[in-house]
Amino acid sequence: MAAPRNARALARETLTREILDAARARLATDGPSALSLRAVARDVGMVSSAVYRYFPSRDALLTALLVECYDGLGAAVEDAEAAVARDDLEGRWLAACRALRSWCVARPGDFALLYGTPVPGYAAPRDTVEPATRVVRVLVRIAGDAWAAGRGPVPEPVGADDATVLVADARAYVAERGLVGPDAPTESVVRTLIAWTTLFGTVSFELFGHLERTVGDRASWFDAVALRVGADLGVVGRAADPGSGAP
Amino acid sequence: MAAPRNARALARETLTREILDAARARLATDGPSALSLRAVARDVGMVSSAVYRYFPSRDALLTALLVECYDGLGAAVEDAEAAVARDDLEGRWLAACRALRSWCVARPGDFALLYGTPVPGYAAPRDTVEPATRVVRVLVRIAGDAWAAGRGPVPEPVGADDATVLVADARAYVAERGLVGPDAPTESVVRTLIAWTTLFGTVSFELFGHLERTVGDRASWFDAVALRVGADLGVVGRAADPGSGAP
DNA sequence: TGTACATCAGTGAACGCGCGTTCACTGATGTAC
DNA sequence: TGTACATCAGTGAACGCGCGTTCACTGATGTAC
Numbered sequence: 001m002a003a004p005r006n007a008r009a010l011a012r013e014t015l016t017r018e019i020l021d022a023a024r025a026r027l028a029t030d031g032p033s034a035l036s037l038r039a040v041a042r043d044v045g046m047v048s049s050a051v052y053r054y055f056p057s058r059d060a061l062l063t064a065l066l067v068e069c070y071d072g073l074g075a076a077v078e079d080a081e082a083a084v085a086r087d088d089l090e091g092r093w094l095a096a097c098r099a100l101r102s103w104c105v106a107r108p109g110d111f112a113l114l115y116g117t118p119v120p121g122y123a124a125p126r127d128t129v130e131p132a133t134r135v136v137r138v139l140v141r142i143a144g145d146a147w148a149a150g151r152g153p154v155p156e157p158v159g160a161d162d163a164t165v166l167v168a169d170a171r172a173y174v175a176e177r178g179l180v181g182p183d184a185p186t187e188s189v190v191r192t193l194i195a196w197t198t199l200f201g202t203v204s205f206e207l208f209g210h211l212e213r214t215v216g217d218r219a220s221w222f223d224a225v226a227l228r229v230g231a232d233l234g235v236v237g238r239a240a241d242p243g244s245g246a247p
Numbered sequence: 248m249a250a251p252r253n254a255r256a257l258a259r260e261t262l263t264r265e266i267l268d269a270a271r272a273r274l275a276t277d278g279p280s281a282l283s284l285r286a287v288a289r290d291v292g293m294v295s296s297a298v299y300r301y302f303p304s305r306d307a308l309l310t311a312l313l314v315e316c317y318d319g320l321g322a323a324v325e326d327a328e329a330a331v332a333r334d335d336l337e338g339r340w341l342a343a344c345r346a347l348r349s350w351c352v353a354r355p356g357d358f359a360l361l362y363g364t365p366v367p368g369y370a371a372p373r374d375t376v377e378p379a380t381r382v383v384r385v386l387v388r389i390a391g392d393a394w395a396a397g398r399g400p401v402p403e404p405v406g407a408d409d410a411t412v413l414v415a416d417a418r419a420y421v422a423e424r425g426l427v428g429p430d431a432p433t434e435s436v437v438r439t440l441i442a443w444t445t446l447f448g449t450v451s452f453e454l455f456g457h458l459e460r461t462v463g464d465r466a467s468w469f470d471a472v473a474l475r476v477g478a479d480l481g482v483v484g485r486a487a488d489p490g491s492g493a494p
Numbered sequence: 495t496g497t498a499c500a501t502c503a504g505t506g507a508a509c510g511c512g513c514g515t516t517c518a519c520t521g522a523t524g525t526a527c
Numbered sequence: 528t529g530t531a532c533a534t535c536a537g538t539g540a541a542c543g544c545g546c547g548t549t550c551a552c553t554g555a556t557g558t559a560c
Contacts, residue, residue, distance in 0.1 A: 006556080006557070007556065007557090008501090008502070008503085008555095008556060008557070011503085012502095012503085015503090029367065030367050031280050031364055031365075031366070031367040032364065033278050033280050033281060033364075034280060034281075034367060036545080036546065036547085037546085037547065037548090038545070038546065038547075039545090039546095046504075046505095047504070047505055047506070048546090048547085048548090049504080049505075049506080049507095049548080049549080049550090050503070050504050050505075052547095052548075052549090053502080053503055053504070054503095057547080057548085058546095058547065058548095112364040115451075115455065115457070116363050116364030116455075117278055117279065117280075117359040117363030117364045117455065118278075118455055118456060119278070120276065120277050120278040120281060124456075129459075129460075132457075154401065154478075154479075154485075155485065155486040156474075156475070156478075156486065157474045157475060157477070157478035157483045157484060157485060157486070158483075158484040158485065158486055159474075159484065160471065160474050160475075161467065161470070161471070163467075163468075163471050165463060166462050166463050166464060166467055166468050166471060167461075167462060167463075168463065169460055169461055169462065169463060170461045170462060173460065173461070190471060190475070191475070193461070193462065194445060194472055194475060194476075197445060197448040197449050197452055197472070198441060198444060198445045198448055200448060200452070200457075201444040201445055201447060201448020201449075201451065202444050202448075204362075204448065204451060205444055205447070208362065208363070208364065208365055209365060209371075210362070210379075210447075212376075213376075213416055213420065214414075214416055214417045214420070214440070215413050215414060215416065215417060215440065216412060216413050216414075216415065216416060217413060220408065220410075220413055221410075221413050223408070224407060224408070224410050224413060224437060225441055225444070227403075227404045227406075227407050228403070228404060228407075228437070228438070228441060228479075229441075230404070231401075231403075231404035232401075232475075232479060236404045236405075237404060237405040237406065238401075238402065238404060238405065239402035239403065239404070239405055253523080253524070254523065254524090255522095255523060255524070255534090255535070255536080258536085259535095259536085262536090283512080283513065283514085284513085284514065284515090285512075285513065285514080286512090286513095293537075293538095294537070294538055294539070295513090295514085295515090296515080296516080296517090296537080296538075296539080296540095297536070297537050297538075299514095299515075299516090300535080300536055300537070301536095304514080304515085305513095305514065305515095
């Protein structure tokens with residue numbers, strides 16, 4: 001499988017990288033749906049038809065970008081979380097959350113590709129779904145460890161329907177990978193998915209301009225959000241624990 | 248100020264509507280950033296240059312759409328909330344949340360315009376900010392009424408920084424309109440903003456494909472989320488109240 | 495080591511298409527006397 | 528009520544631009560003998 005590293009292969013590697021980097025730079029200025037092969041070609045100093053030696057179509061380039069960006073974000077979050085001592089649940093949670101925001105804020109074009117309006121007429125193929133789940137899997141792992149350590153989510157609201165069937169797919173997906181023990185309660189899964197949604201919702205509101213004139217320092221605001229959704233989940237300490245369902 | 252209702256004025260009104268409706272239909276298929284004056288003109292059976300009698304530029308059309316959509320969503324949420332008895336806080340909250348989702352899910356193109364990737368090269372003018380705040384103002388009002396009725400948010404996490412300065416802008420904006428008494432605590436404002444973010448984050452994840460193979464019935468999932476953020480805020484009952492700061 | 499052939503990267507022209515915006519025009523509607 | 532003029536909606540051609548993709552080609556790199 002190792003490709004021969006002769007002059008041709010090396011040049012191909014370098015130019016593929018240059019095309020991807022130029023395309024990612026374009027995302028930030030033109031937006032994902034206006035990504036243009038011709039503009040990218042111009043940026044790397046090629047004639048537009050030459051790009052077809054590297055990517056068979058604009059859609060293929062989009063797919064490569066999607067995979068690369070999901071993997072970059074996933075790796076950033078995984079690495080930040082892995083650098084914290086295993087028993088420091090709150091530290092792991094905050095590190096993961098902050099890495100998530102930092103990556104996105106530093107790469108607004110990439111963020112728009114991943115979490116903004118889908119590109120009309122483009123359907124992401126299967127290859128993108130596994131990389132897309134790396135972030136939420138980190139969050140799930142921390143929540144699972146918290147549960148195992150006797151720290152659970154806040155109790156569900158009175159009168160709420162049983163959510164077990166709602167999150168059955170998520171639980172099955174995650175259980176296949178051995179991330180959550182079968183004993184973690186539905187409410188923990190629900191709160192993890194809500195935290196995941198809230199974290200990306202907060203970044204989306206920040207980058208898409210909905211926090212203008214609403215919150216001040218955006219990094220501190222994100223921390224405040226991360227702490228609260230972490231507390232609701234049980235990975236961050238709460239002032240007065242109402243006696244959750246944790247063992 | 249009342250325009251004369253002669254044949255010309257009536258035709259102008261009708262055609263302006265037709266252009267706006269055709270443009271909103273286009274949003275759903277082509278995406279906001281690919282909105283094209285020529286395509287809209289074709290859809291209403293006009294020659295492209297005729298549209299310039301109604302909107303001086305593509306950007307002006309975008310602005311009109313933004314205002315119309317924010318107002319439509321805002322009115323839908325306000326009306327749903329106003330239809331519930333004032334003392335039924337939980338009912339008002341759920342009605343507002345559900346109206347929010349229903350409006351968006353029925354109009355994915357409009358949602359993408361309002362909360363998706365901003366259109367590159369277009370800067371929304373001042374006229375759009377007031378309509379943009381109608382939804383969050385409804386949420387703030389319910390939270391304020393809950394506080395006045397002695398129901399407050401869950402306690403903030405231990406070790407959290409004081410968030411007062413973070414949300415000072417939001418509080419000032421909302422206080423100007425008499426929506427929150429000066430006694431509502433910072434934590435209530437923080438939790439309201441988080442709820443607002445989470446609700447739109449949930450819709451965004453649903454419409455942009457991030458809940459695929461993760462949660463089942465989307466309407467029930469949204470309800471589950473709305474109940475929980477409502478409970479965190481104090482507008483929905485909690486199983487065991489840890490004794491919040493409510494009076 | 496040298497030669498013959500195969501592979502591949504990059505070129506430049508072309509295809510057919512769509513875009514926002516301007517402009518001089520025609521013909522209908524509205525207004526002042 | 529009728530006439531003269533002003534206003535306005537819509538037309539069609541044109542401007543200069545960009546797009547994705549195909550194709551026959553040149554020339555460099557790699558491989559087999």
